[in-house]
Amino acid sequence: xxxxxxxxxVYDTFxxxxxxxxxxxxxxxxxxxxxVQDGLVLDLGCGTGTMTELLxxxxxxxxxxDNSEEMLEIAREKQIKSGHEILYLLQDMREFExxxxxxxxxxxxxxxxxxxxxxxxxxxxxxxxxYLDPGGIFIFDFNTEYKYREVLGxxxxxxxxxxxxxxxxxxxxxxxxxxxxxxxxxxxEDAESETEGDLYRRFRETHFQRAYxxxxxxxxxxxxxxxxxxxxxxxxKEPPSKxxxxxxxxxxxxxxxxxKKAE
Numbered sequence: 001x002x003x004x005x006x007x008x009x010v011y012d013t014f015x016x017x018x019x020x021x022x023x024x025x026x027x028x029x030x031x032x033x034x035x036v037q038d039g040l041v042l043d044l045g046c047g048t049g050t051m052t053e054l055l056x057x058x059x060x061x062x063x064x065x066d067n068s069e070e071m072l073e074i075a076r077e078k079q080i081k082s083g084h085e086i087l088y089l090l091q092d093m094r095e096f097e098x099x100x101x102x103x104x105x106x107x108x109x110x111x112x113x114x115x116x117x118x119x120x121x122x123x124x125x126x127x128x129x130x131y132l133d134p135g136g137i138f139i140f141d142f143n144t145e146y147k148y149r150e151v152l153g154x155x156x157x158x159x160x161x162x163x164x165x166x167x168x169x170x171x172x173x174x175x176x177x178x179x180x181x182x183x184x185x186x187x188x189e190d191a192e193s194e195t196e197g198d199l200y201r202r203f204r205e206t207h208f209q210r211a212y213x214x215x216x217x218x219x220x221x222x223x224x225x226x227x228x229x230x231x232x233x234x235x236x237k238e239p240p241s242k243x244x245x246x247x248x249x250x251x252x253x254x255x256x257x258x259x260k261k262a263e
Contacts, residue, residue, distance in 0.1 A: 010161075010180055010187060014166065020050050023240075024051060024055065024058075024170060027106060027108065028055070028058065030248070031106075031137065034137045034252075035137075036137055038059055038060060038101040039060070039102075040103055041061065041105070042131070044096075044107040045065070046071075046072075046088070047066055049072075049075030049086070052078070052086055053078055057084065061087065062087070063102065064088045064089070065090075065096060066088075066090065066091075087101065093107075094115065094123050094127075095261045097128065101131050101132060101135065102136065103133050105139075107139075111140075113143050113212070114207070114209055115210070116178060116208055118216065121220055125224030125251075126257060129224055129225045129253055130203065130256060133253065139249070141248045141249070142212055143244070143246055144214075144246065145211035146245060147211075148172045148209070148211045153171070153179070156170070157170070163201075167183075167184040169182040169184075172211075175261070178210055178211075179209045181205075181208070183206070183207065184203075185202065185204070186200040187200060187201055189201055193257075208216060214240055217247075218231075218249075219249050221249070224257070226251040227253075228251055230250050232248045233246075234246035235248075
C-alpha cells in the first residue's frame with residue numbers, strides 16, 4: 001500500500017486530462033439516486049482531494065481519507081485555498097476509524113485495486129459497512145482484468161510536461177492477476193544560477209494492483225455484510241461487458257457484522 005510518495009508532488013499535473021467534473025456529475029447522480037443528497041460522505045482513498053473538493057463545493061460534508069501523507073499535504077493545500085470544511089484523515093483503509101457513521105462512502109480512481117489480497121479487501125468492505133448509516137450507500141470502481149491484460153499489460157507510457165516527465169512501465173502477471181507499475185519520474189529542481197541550466201531529479205516508485213472479476217467483487221461484498229445492489233459500465237447505466245475497462249459497483253448497508261483490527 002506504500003505508494004504515491006514522490007509522485008504525489010506531480011500527480012495533479014499528470015492527471016490534467018481526467019474529466020473530473022464529468023466524473024463528479026456521474027457520482028453525484030448515483031448518490032442522489034440512492035437518496036444521498038447531502039450530509040456526511042467519506043472519500044476513501046481521496047488522494048490529493050480533487051473529488052473531495054468538488055463534492056464539498058456542491059454542499060456535501062466531506063471526509064477524505066488516504067494512507068499517503070504526501071497526497072494529503074496537497075489536499076490540505078487545496079482546502080486552505082477553497083476554505084471548505086473538509087476533515088482529512090491519514091489512515092489505512094484496511095483498518096480505519098471514524099468519529100461516527102456517514103450517509104455514503106465512495107472510492108474511485110481504482111483505489112481498491114491496490115488491495116491485492118481478497119481477504120484484506122473484505123476487511124475494507126467490513127469497515128465501510130461498520131461506518132455507514134443504516135441503509136447507507138457504498139459506491140466504488142475497479143479496473144478489470146481485461147484492462148490490465150489487453151490495455152495496460154506490458155505497455156510503456158511516457159509523458160512530459162514543462163517541469164516533470166514520467167516513464168510508466170506495466171507488467172501484467174496473468175497467473176497471479178497482479179499488474180506491476182514501474183514508475184520513473186523526472187522532476188525539475190530550481191537551478192542555483194541562470195547558467196547552470198535545468199536540473200532534473202529522478203525518482204522511482206513501484207506500484208501493484210490486483211485484477212478482480214465482478215463475480216469476485218460481488219462475493220466479497222456480500223461476505224463483508226454489505227448488500228450488492230448493482231454494477232455499471234463506468235460512467236453509464238449499462239451493465240458491464242467482457243470488454244469493460246472500469247466497473248462501478250453500488251452496495252448498501254444492511255446491518256452490522258463483527259469487525260476488528262488486525263493484530
